[in-house]
Amino acid sequence: MPEFFLRQHYGQAPEQLFSRVGFSGDHNRTISLVQSGAFELGAVNYAVWEAEQAKGNIDESKVRVIWASPEYPDYQWSIRGDVNARFGAGFKEKVQQALLEMTDPALLAAFPRSGFVAASNDDYAPIRDTAVAIGIMDPAR
Numbered sequence: 057m058p059e060f061f062l063r064q065h066y067g068q069a070p071e072q073l074f075s076r077v078g079f080s081g082d083h084n085r086t087i088s089l090v091q092s093g094a095f096e097l098g099a100v101n102y103a104v105w106e107a108e109q110a111k112g113n114i115d116e117s118k119v120r121v122i123w124a125s126p127e128y129p130d131y132q133w134s135i136r137g138d139v140n141a142r143f144g145a146g147f148k149e150k151v152q153q154a155l156l157e158m159t160d161p162a163l164l165a166a167f168p169r170s171g172f173v174a175a176s177n178d179d180y181a182p183i184r185d186t187a188v189a190i191g192i193m194d195p196a197r
Contacts, residue, residue, distance in 0.1 A: 058099035060186035061125050069190070084108065091119045129179045133172070 062070055070077045078095060080086040086098035087108055102124065108114050133155060139147050155172045158164060164171065187193035 057125060057128055057130075057182065057186065059190060060128075060182050063186070063189055087114065087119065091115060093118075097122070128182050129175055131169075132175060132180070 059070055062068070062073060066073055078089075080089055080095070080098070083100040083104035086095065086100050087105065089095040090098045091114070105114070105121070135148055135151055136142075139151070152174070156174060158172060184193065188195045
């Protein structure tokens with residue numbers, strides 16, 4: 057998604073905007089690489105940032121937040137199209153209802169989420185648009 061927002065704002069791919077683009081493979085590692093000076097900037101999940109802050113692992117004299125992305129859909133849960141045939145009529149709806157109505161903190165902590173919301177395929181347009189723009193998905197899909 058960082059690529060989507062860079063393309064949206066600047067109209068260019070990261071490789072056109074920056075002299076060098078890297079991928080650390082891990083949000084904690086990205087923070088460490090920026091903090092050490094090995095990376096000039098990085099994109100990290102806010103929950104990882106806040107957890108590292110709470111642990112005292114961020115030296116804000118060396119690294120700080122310069123921009124926060126707008127909200128976007130993330131971490132969807134999918135279910136096979138044949139579940140009703142396999143487990144009985146209405147099974148798909150029962151699973152969806154169970155997730156949407158989940159309020160037990162211990163259960164939610166296992167995900168880890170504070171809750172679930174219903175979503176449609178259209179909600180994921182920014183992710184699809186990014187995948188098409190960077191050539192990892194066919195635009196016809």
